[in-house]
Amino acid sequence: MPAKATRAAFGEALLDLGARDPRIVALDADLSKSTMTAAFARAFPDRAWNLGIAESNMIGVGAGLALTGKVPFVCSFACFVVGRFETIRISVAYTNANVKIVGTHAGVAIGEDGYSQMGLEDVACIRALPNVLVVQPADEAETKQAIAWAAEHQGPVYLRLTRQAVPPVCPPGYRFRPGRWLALRPGRDVTLVASGGPVSNALEAARLLEADGISAEVIDAASIKPLDEETLVASASRTRHVVTVEDHAIAGGLGGAVAETLSEVLPTPLRRLGVVGFGESGDPAGLYARHGLDAAGIAGSVKKFLGR
Amino acid sequence: MADARLEAIARECRVQILRMLTHAGSGHPGGSLSVIDLLVALFFGRLRHDPKRPDWPDRDRVVLSKGHAVPALYAVMARAGYFPESQLITLRKLGSPLQGHPDRTALPGVEAATGSLGQGLSVAVGMALGLRTARSPARVYCILGDGEIQEGQVWEAAMAAPKLGRPAHPLDNLTVILDYNKIQLDDFVTKILDLEPVVAKWQAFGWAVLEIDGHDVAQIRKALDQAEATRGVPTLVVAHTVKGKAVSFMENNPEWHGKAPKPEEAIAAVREVLAVSEAAWDDYLATDPATRAIVDELRALETPR
Ligand SMILES: Cc1ncc(C[n+]2csc(CCOP(=O)(O)OP(=O)(O)O)c2C)c(N)n1
Ligand SMILES: [Mg+2]
Numbered sequence: 001m002p003a004k005a006t007r008a009a010f011g012e013a014l015l016d017l018g019a020r021d022p023r024i025v026a027l028d029a030d031l032s033k034s035t036m037t038a039a040f041a042r043a044f045p046d047r048a049w050n051l052g053i054a055e056s057n058m059i060g061v062g063a064g065l066a067l068t069g070k071v072p073f074v075c076s077f078a079c080f081v082v083g084r085f086e087t088i089r090i091s092v093a094y095t096n097a098n099v100k101i102v103g104t105h106a107g108v109a110i111g112e113d114g115y116s117q118m119g120l121e122d123v124a125c126i127r128a129l130p131n132v133l134v135v136q137p138a139d140e141a142e143t144k145q146a147i148a149w150a151a152e153h154q155g156p157v158y159l160r161l162t163r164q165a166v167p168p169v170c171p172p173g174y175r176f177r178p179g180r181w182l183a184l185r186p187g188r189d190v191t192l193v194a195s196g197g198p199v200s201n202a203l204e205a206a207r208l209l210e211a212d213g214i215s216a217e218v219i220d221a222a223s224i225k226p227l228d229e230e231t232l233v234a235s236a237s238r239t240r241h242v243v244t245v246e247d248h249a250i251a252g253g254l255g256g257a258v259a260e261t262l263s264e265v266l267p268t269p270l271r272r273l274g275v276v277g278f279g280e281s282g283d284p285a286g287l288y289a290r291h292g293l294d295a296a297g298i299a300g301s302v303k304k305f306l307g308r
Numbered sequence: 309m310a311d312a313r314l315e316a317i318a319r320e321c322r323v324q325i326l327r328m329l330t331h332a333g334s335g336h337p338g339g340s341l342s343v344i345d346l347l348v349a350l351f352f353g354r355l356r357h358d359p360k361r362p363d364w365p366d367r368d369r370v371v372l373s374k375g376h377a378v379p380a381l382y383a384v385m386a387r388a389g390y391f392p393e394s395q396l397i398t399l400r401k402l403g404s405p406l407q408g409h410p411d412r413t414a415l416p417g418v419e420a421a422t423g424s425l426g427q428g429l430s431v432a433v434g435m436a437l438g439l440r441t442a443r444s445p446a447r448v449y450c451i452l453g454d455g456e457i458q459e460g461q462v463w464e465a466a467m468a469a470p471k472l473g474r475p476a477h478p479l480d481n482l483t484v485i486l487d488y489n490k491i492q493l494d495d496f497v498t499k500i501l502d503l504e505p506v507v508a509k510w511q512a513f514g515w516a517v518l519e520i521d522g523h524d525v526a527q528i529r530k531a532l533d534q535a536e537a538t539r540g541v542p543t544l545v546v547a548h549t550v551k552g553k554a555v556s557f558m559e560n561n562p563e564w565h566g567k568a569p570k571p572e573e574a575i576a577a578v579r580e581v582l583a584v585s586e587a588a589w590d591d592y593l594a595t596d597p598a599t600r601a602i603v604d605e606l607r608a609l610e611t612p613r
Contacts, residue, residue: 030455030493030500038494050494052458052501053425080424112334112400114408116375116423282402290402 001140003165006196007104009143010161011036014073016144017151018044023071024151027051029058034163035075035104056084059101063091066098071151078103078119078160085125092156093129100150101126104161106136107247107275108291109197114281119160124252126158127225133178134225136160136246136254138199139168142222145176153178162197164284169199169220181228183235187217190302191235194245195221195254201288202245204295209302216302227257229265236268243271243302247293250274271305273298310353311525318348318525321383322554322581324396327602328379330574330609332400335408338564340380342489342522342549343451347372349528350449351384359389362416366446369435371420373428374453374487375409376566381418382406390417397605426459428452429484433469436482436542440473447536450484455492458501463513469542470514482542483535484515487522489551491562507546515544522547554581571609578603 018024018040026037026048041048051058055076062074074081081103082088092099106119126134135150135157137143143161150157169184184199185206194202199220206216217235221227236242242262244255255272262268275291288294292301321344329335347370351357355368372381379399386393391405398404405415409423420431432450439446452462469479486506490497497503507517516538520527528547535543551565552558555577569577582599584592593600 028494030458032494034493050500053455053492054458054460054501056460083424112332112408114400114411114423116409116421280402281400281404281406281408286402 001168003167004140005163005165006137006140006143006161007034007036007163009140010102010147010159011039013144013147014040015043017148018047021071021151023069025049025065025070025072027058027062027072027074029053029055029076029080031076034077035102037073037075055080056087059084059087059099060091062099063095063097067095071098071100073100073102075102075104077105077117078122079105079117082119082122082125088126088132089129093131096131096155098154099156101156101158102161103158105163106160106196108279108287109247109284110163111284111287112281115279118279120249120275120279121252122160123224123248123254124256127252127257132156132158134158134160135178135222136196136224137176137222138196138220139166139170141168141174142170142176142220145174146222149176149178160196164197166197167200169203176222178223179226179228180223181231182220182222183217183231184220185216185218187239188215189239190214190241190243190306191217191219191239192243192245192298192302193219193221193232193254193258195224197247198245198293201293201295202298205298205302208295208299212303212308214302214306214308221254224254224257227261229261232258232261233266236262236266240268241306242268243273243305245273245293245298248274250276269305271301273301311529314348314353314525317352317387318345319581321348321380321387323578323599323602324383324386324393325379326569326574326577326581327606328382328396328399329568330571330606331397332568334400334568335379336376336566337558337569338491338551338561339374339377339453339487339489341553341555341558342551343374343377343487344380344383345523345525345553346451346485346487346528346547347380347384349525349532351388353529354532356446359385359417362390366444368446369419369432369448371422371428371432371435371448371450372410373422373432373450374425374456375422375428378408378410381410385417391415425453425456426461429462429465432482432484433465433472433479436469436479437473437477440477440479440481447481447483450482452484452486453492454486454488454490454497454503455500457486457503466510466513466515478540479542480539483532483545484542485545485547487549488546489549491551491560491565493565495562510544514541516541517544517546519546520548522549523553556580571606574606575603
């Protein structure tokens with residue numbers, strides 16, 4: 001499989017599922033070309049609504065549709081949809097409305113548009129809300145699995161997707177399950193827990209580290225909430241060193257979730273890799289280098305962390 | 309006369325918009341070209357400002373709420389002397405103060421961080437209120453996109469502005485300009501969520517409302533005069549514009565909302581902006597070294613490095 005943006009995989013999955021499940025509807029806020037729901041809207045014009053540049057209203061309308069038995073996918077850039085946090089908090093989370101919130105354009109990887117268009121604090125915000133599960137797939141296959149699962153799951157889900165193409169990382173036959181992580185590569189010295197776009201960078205970093213005699217286990221943590229405590233603790237108890245990798249603010253995301261669990265269950269030296277401060281405009285590769293999220297940056301941080 | 313000077317500056321700024329977007333390889337030409345005549349009229353015919361003192365407390369403020377059109381803002385700022393025009397081609401590059409959307413902390417003279425649509429008017433209302441209550445003579449201008457005003461926050465601000473500060477400090481120091489180019493991101497505004505009757509809506513909220521051709525310098529000037537003379541209420545200027553104005557293949561075409569031209573497209577666009585025929589182009593360039601340099605620089609982008 002070639003590299004593909006997880007938002008593109010989402011668009012294909014939605015079209016496919018929509019043909020089988022008439023409950024599925026799509027809502028957009030003037031970004032349907034970017035969230036990739038446009039194909040679904042063409043195929044099912046009476047099940048797709050573009051509500052204009054009005055994300056709060058879109059979320060509320062989604063909640064209302066869910067309360068009549070529809071399964072709405074409510075879509076925008078992660079920053080804009082989660083920017084309407086308090087609407088999500090009451091109309092979706094507290095209501096326990098069966099809304100699937102899709103936030104695309106995760107992280108600094110979007111590049112040149114800069115901070116105002118980057119979803120950077122979305123996982124931290126949504127993770128705090130009871131009832132809402134948080135899923136960030138790492139490649140095309142995992143995205144399609146996660147979307148199919150979300151459509152069947154009763155309850156609100158937040159799905160975080162990439163603008164950029166990402167290479168396949170999951171093995172054939174893999175099935176996404178909430179609360180289950182996937183070890184992509186075994187290792188003895190350190191556990192790299194990665195999610196979303198940078199998972200392939202973490203794998204590449206593990207290969208670089210291997211050349212330096214460091215054996216890194218790499219875990220794809222698509223299910224950020226609930227996280228996979230069993231896999232995390234089992235790996236951490238073997239390697240005794242954990243590094244989290246995500247294209248998200250350093251505070252409150254996957255790294256925060258891992259820190260919360262480990263500190264209570266199995267205190268383990270931990271290094272969180274993510275975005276410090278605000279993002280900024282730049283080419284995606286340059287931004288990943290600046291924020292230490294490319295393979296070389298991850299490998300360098302791991303070595304420093306291990307004192308090598 | 310004065311209007312011809314503004315038209316000449318607007319042409320120069322259009323060229324700079326095309327130049328910087330092409331160097332950046334991404335960005336928003338359509339809404340930058342629709343708003344540029346309004347920004348030129350403000351920066352070169354209206355504002356009390358000093359590019360050397362961007363923090364002067366009594367300066368007039370411009371809040372570009374439709375922040376994705378920031379290439380237009382950078383073009384007028386550079387032309388006015390806030391920073392060198394040579395810096396324009398750093399737009400969107402790593403480390404540049406010319407961020408892809410306005411960043412107040414990165415570039416002196418940018419009044420508000422925008423780019424998340426719908427927030428600028430509230431900030432402008434706050435500025436107008438702060439300046440009024442401080443008895444400052446400064447005026448505040450806020451530019452909204454037509455798609456942008458689908459955001460609920462715009463209507464919260466629109467409802468508040470005619471009431472806030474009254475009776476002692478009415479916000480008649482606030483002028484809002486709607487860049488009514490009829491196109492948003494996904495499609496034409498009427499196909500997504502029609503705004504009409506837009507004039508009646510704002511009037512009902514208590515605004516003085518004017519309607520003009522947003523590319524006609526004389527009409528813009530008169531509207532801004534009238535807004536300044538209006539007492540007791542803020543003014544909305546509904547500026548009918550053309551998205552992608554002055555470049556035939558971009559005009560009225562939703563496809564040019566958010567993609568940069570390729571170098572050869574940009575060169576053709578520059579030629580159209582300057583209203584030179586294809587046949588006369590080479591002769592023209594020989595007479596205009598500044599444009600010649602920009603075109604050469606664009607041509608150099610074509611050859612893959
Ligand atoms: C809150 C928010 N939602 C979505 C976007 C993405 N977006 C950027 S520009 C745009 C369309 C803007 O249309 P309009 O206001 O008409 O601007 P113009 O035509 O002047 O370019 C959209 C939806 C955004 N920047 N902010
Ligand atoms: Mg518009």
